[in-house]
Amino acid sequence: MDPLIGGVLGRAIGSMVIGTAKKMGNARSQAVHSPEIIGDQTLEIEGEIEAIATEGQILQIEEFLKGPEVARLTKSYCIARIACPREVIKIVEEKSALGFASLTEDWCKQNSAEWASLHEPLWHLLTTAINRSLPTQSALGEIPTEEKEKILTFGGSALLQGESTYAPPFLREIVDAAHDVDRLAYLGGLVSDIQRAMQNYYTEMRIEHAQDEYRIGFENLYVxxxxxxxxxxxxxxxxxxxxxxxxxxxxxxxxxxxxxxxxxxxxxxxxxxxxxxxxxxxxxxxxxxxxxxxxxxxxxxxxxxxxxxxxxxxxxxxxxxxxxxxxxxxxxxxxxxxxxxxxxxxxxxxxxxxxxxxxxxxxxxxxxxxxxxxxxxxxxxxxxxxxxxEFTQPQIADYVERWFQITRRTELEKSHFLRDLESISDISPNPLMLSLLCTLYRTRGYIPTNRRDVYRDCADLLFRRWDSMRQIETPFDHRQYGARLMQELALFYYRSAAAQRGVEERQLENVISRFFQDTSVVEPEAARQRAHDFLEFCADRAWLLTARGTSERNQRLFSFTHRTFNEYYAAEGLVRRANTVEEVVSEVVGAFESDPSSVLPDVIVQCAEEKFDNGAANIVDRLIGLSTGPLRRYRYLSLCLRLLNSSPIRQTVVDRVFAHLNDGLSAASQDAFTGDALGAILELYRDPRSRFERVALEGYNSPPAGTKTEWTLGENFVALWCRGFFLGQTALFEEDWNPIYRTIATSVSQKLLTSNNLAVTNLLIRDRLHTIEDHIQKFRSGGLFIHYINDYPYGGAVLGSYIRLVLQGNLTNEENDAALLSYVDRSIGSVRIYGEIGYDLRKLLIAAVSNSSRRTTNDRFPALSRWFCALLWEGSEKECVEEFLRPIFFGTETFDSFLRMAATRTSVSNVKRFEPTISRFSNSELDSLSSTYGSWSSSWCRGKKLLPQRIR
Missing domain, CATH: 3.40.50.300 (P-loop containing nucleotide triphosphate hydrolases)
Structure with a gap:
């Protein structure tokens, strides 16, 4: 037997009681397909009856499995499954099965039992229960090798007894479980318990804005x-x-x-x-x-x-x-x-x-x-x-198909609905909005075209109309004051961060009671009763405000069914209380400062558009004014861009927003500002997006008063897009925006020839709007090789256009190669490159050196020797250096010298890459190498790494 396997299988690691076959059969870990003993009659594995066992045999099997020999074997199997390499585990499994068969046969002989032939299904039973509870193979791959070696060496006992205090707690818990197969079976059962409970918890999806008889299988509607x-x-x-x-x-x-x-x-x-x-x-x-x-x-x-x-x-x-x-x-x-x-x-x-x-x-x-x-x-x-x-068009169609089938609507209705969706294509990809639109269409036969109108109509449907449509009587206060009460409650939730987790019914009753007393001259006692009745109705029937659980004081906790409706009613209440546009602007600013992700500012503006003439345009105009002060410079610019989607806004205000954006981009030095600005631009809907493209193409020959920029909006947008491209911020929007970027970039490409922005230069070269020859000075300085974008946490080094062109097979001329080699010569040992960039750098290294070496000699390009140093360092650990170098320098003294250098280095590094026939340099020869190949050569051959280790 292999010494390692023998050591693992033969090591006795203390006592352990293994669960009986009957216990294994009844353990909660046994799911539908797990092996188990059914009663005391059959032994069944994965639905197939393997053998028939009498009640007496079941008792004997139980006694056998309690024995110390089986305990030691099973425990050793657990330890091996955790700690052995994958290729060894297969051998462990085979040897363990043979060992169990031998133990079964010996026990049956000694006890005159006649069930030795059941050893295979019994072992399958035990190991399946173990494997279903131990970490998966992918999880075991995350455990460091050195920790696994400790487990094998000490059998885990040192970890359990605290002798290895530096072993992490999770590893000690794994070993602890491996020492008790009964506990493993219990933990496996716990997984099954939680799975089953979660299945029941989420087995149905209730359409909260549809009739309450619609309780459907979750996956029937899920897209x-x-x-x-x-x-x-x-x-x-x-x-x-x-x-x-x-x-x-x-x-x-x-x-x-x-x-x-x-x-x-x-x-x-x-x-x-x-x-x-x-x-x-x-x-x-x-x-x-x-x-x-x-x-x-x-x-x-x-x-x-x-x-x-x-x-x-x-x-x-x-x-x-x-x-x-x-x-x-x-x-x-x-x-x-x-x-x-x-x-x-x-x-x-x-x-x-x-x-x-x-x-x-x-x-x-x-x-x-x-x-x-x-x-x-x-x-x-x-x-x-x-x-x-968000939903794609096929996903929208899929959801609509499912919804209309579930609600038993006709094909004609579905076709009309899909046609009407085209008028609000900016809203319909949002799953919540699409679901609400489906409900609205079913009840009204049309769908609104404004986000606030959608919220209002859905809220009206959910809160008031649904029961009345089904001839169910609703309370007077619900009909008369429902919308106002929901606004008061929404404002209460909005003003209190703690309320987001749910509010006790007594608190809400006080809010509602106060409303009745202040607005309807209701006596306090009657107001409290009516408040209680209103909440009872919400708990039982309404879909906007609902009871969810209880507090520690046994009070029901109420919350809005969805944050969207909370924000809608809060917006309506805020605008209703406002007397001037300035007050609305203050609320918009407060909502944005509190939570930039909230749709509340958008809905406030849409509400104000209805209350005040040109309300949305006036709010945006005032927000621009607030963004020009020294303390709030450009602070609300991204919000202004976002609000262009909320309501129709006159062109003069829209153009002022774009002028303010252009001014901000020209003056911006903060990465956070440019990142937020790009996101807001890319979120523009169709109409403001079209206006943006036109303004960017026309430029600002006569910019509005207050604009301090020398660049046009088109040039600034291209710079912003290029930066975002290298940071991965444009990838989600390229279908809509890439054609616009290319159109604008083409129109301003000549002016951008003088730009010092490396992101712009690199992307325009990549997109063939500029050439490397247009930027030869930047090329010689290394700017087209690797450039840096500082934007925590996503910034760092990115590949320049030269590397990208090389990797695409478009090598440049000798002068450019020489400049690039010179840059790398200066950078070796100081430039730190990570991840995929390191891999691509190595590909570039091979391509550029191979290309240059075939055309010239080291005398022409003195930096070439250090390039070979880098390649040899990589090759000594990744591939055969001889295989790479031979096509370049075959039959030359340079090839033999580099081959000896690589052989010398790998011998120092204990890497077996070269045949013993390749002679190594002696110490005296190494000392003289620097005169021929440079000062790097002797230290490199002695094992020094001249490139950062993490380049791989």
Missing amino acids: DRDVANTASGERFEADRLIIGSPAGSRIVVTGDPGVGKSTFVRHLINQVSHLDTPDDRVAPLLFLCRQYQPTREDTVLSLLARFLSVELSLEVSEKDLSALLSLGRTLVIFDGVDEIIDIPQRRAFIARIQAFGHRFPLATILATARRVGYKKASFSRPFQNYELA
């Missing part, structure tokens, strides 16, 4: 979604974020309001809850961030345990939950991080989530947040950011 990597723009199916992804992934999903982040989370939970293969089984754990209470000293672990207890009626101890997390058998979701309104509190909670992730590195963690304002409180690496995309 598969797409996400996009915010850095690269790569778009793919959203399910791939979790299904089949490595254990321990760290994911943030951002998106606009109503884009369906919470619905997507429910879908993921539903999908994960049905995974049952050993490598896929995880327990989905959810925390709704709106329930976060910073005053409580709760750990993240206790928050998750409370959700299981309160929402699923599952009592799971924090110790057991910690074990599941350590084993990597969990998907932990934090939904709605942005709903922690207070920014410092949100940042503190995010820090706790990240600390939680460090504590449980094998647990997969996903968080959701609104896209706007995310940078103010964001996750740091290793969390990767993805954006949940």
Whole structure:
């Protein structure tokens, strides 16, 4: 037997009691496809009856499995599954199965038992239960090799006894579970319990704005979604974020309001809850961030345990939950991080989530947040950011098809609805808005064309009209004061950050009672009773305000069903109370300062447009004025751009916004300003987008008063686009905006020849609007090789246009190659390059050196020797240097010398790459190399790395 395998399998690591076959059969870990003993009659594996066992044999099997020999074997199997390399595990499994068969045969002989032939299904039973609970193969790959070696060396006993204090807690918990197969079976059962409970919790989707008999299977209405990597723009199916992804992934999903982040989370939970293969089984754990209470000293672990207890009626101890997390058998979701309104509190909670992730590195963690304002409180690496995309046209059609089938509408109605959607194409891709539009169309036969009108009509439908359409009597106060009361309540929620987590009914009754007394001359006692009746009606029937849980004082907690309706009613109330446009502007500023991601400023402006003549234009005009002071310079520019989408605004004001934008872009030195400005521009709807393109193409030959720019809007936009392109900020918008960028860039390309902006130069070269010859000075200085964009946390070095052209096979002339070689010669040892850029640099290195070397000699290009140094360093660890160098210098003294240099270096580095026949340089020869190849050569041959190690 292999010494390693023998050591693992033969090592006795203390006593352990293994669960009996009967216990395994009844354990909660046994899901539909798991092997189990059915009663005391059949032994069944994956639905196939393997053998018949009598009751007496079952008792004998139980006694056998309790024995110390089986305990030692099973324990050793667990340790090996955790710590051995994958190729060794296969041997371990085979040897363990043979060992179990031998133990079974010996025991049956000694006890005159006649079930030795059951050894195979019995072993399958045990190992399947173990494998369903231990970390998955992808999770085990995340455990450092040195930690695995400790487990193999000490069998985990040192970790459990505290002798290896530097072993992380999660690893100690894994080893602890591996020493008790009974506990492993219990933890596996816990995964199944949580999965089943979550299946029931999210098995149905209720259309909250449809008739209450519509309770449908979740997946019957759910439309598969797409996400996009915010850095690269790569778009793919959203399910791939979790299904089949490595254990321990760290994911943030951002998106606009109503884009369906919470619905997507429910879908993921539903999908994960049905995974049952050993490598896929995880327990989905959810925390709704709106329930976060910073005053409580709760750990993240206790928050998750409370959700299981309160929402699923599952009592799971924090110790057991910690074990599941350590084993990597969990998907932990934090939904709605942005709903922690207070920014410092949100940042503190995010820090706790990240600390939680460090504590449980094998647990997969996903968080959701609104896209706007995310940078103010964001996750740091290793969390990767993805954006949940709005519906595409095929997805809109898919959703409409499903909705109209479920609600039993005709094909003709569906066709008319899809036709009417074309008039509001800016709104319909939003899933919430599309769902509301479906409901409005069903009840009214038409759909509004304004976001505020959609909110108003939907709120009216949900709050007042639905019961009346079905001849159900509604209370007088509900009919008479419903809208006003909802505005008062929405303002109460808006004014109090703590109210976002839910408000006790007694508090809301006081607000409603005060309204009745102040506006309707209702006596206090009657007002309190009517307030109570109103809340009762909301709890039982209304869809806008609903009761969700109870407080610690056993008071029902009320909240709005969706933040959108809270913001709509708050906007209506704020504008109703305002007497002047200036007061409305103050509320818009306050709402924006409080939460830039909120749609409240947009809806306030739309409400004001109806109350005041030219209200929207006047508000935007005053916001521009507020953005010109020394303390608030350009502070509300992104908001002004956003408000161009909210209501029709006269052209003079729109052009003033673009002039103010141009002034800001010319003067901007803050990356945050340019990033926000680009995002706001790219979000422009069709009409303001068309006006922007025209103004950018015409330029400002006679700019409005106050404009201090020398560049036109077109030139500034191209510079902003180029910067955003290299930061990955334009990828999601290229379908609409790339043609506009190319049109504008073509019109201003000649003026941009003098620009010192390397992002502009590099992208215009890439897009063939400029050539390298147009920028030869920047090329010789290295600016077209690698350039830097400072924008935390997304900035850093990016590939210049020369590298991109080389990688596309478009090599330039010898002069340009020489300039590039000279730049690299100066940069070796000082330029730090990461990730894919390092890989591309190496490809460029090979291409450029090969190209130059075939045309010239080292005397012509003195920098070439250090290029070869870099290649040899890479080659000594990645590929055969001889194979690379031979086509370039075959049969020359240079080739032999470099080959000996590489052989000398690899011998020092203990890398076996060269045949012993290749002679190494002696110490004296090394000392003389510098006169021939430069001062770098002797130290490099002795093992020094002249390029940063992380270039790979």
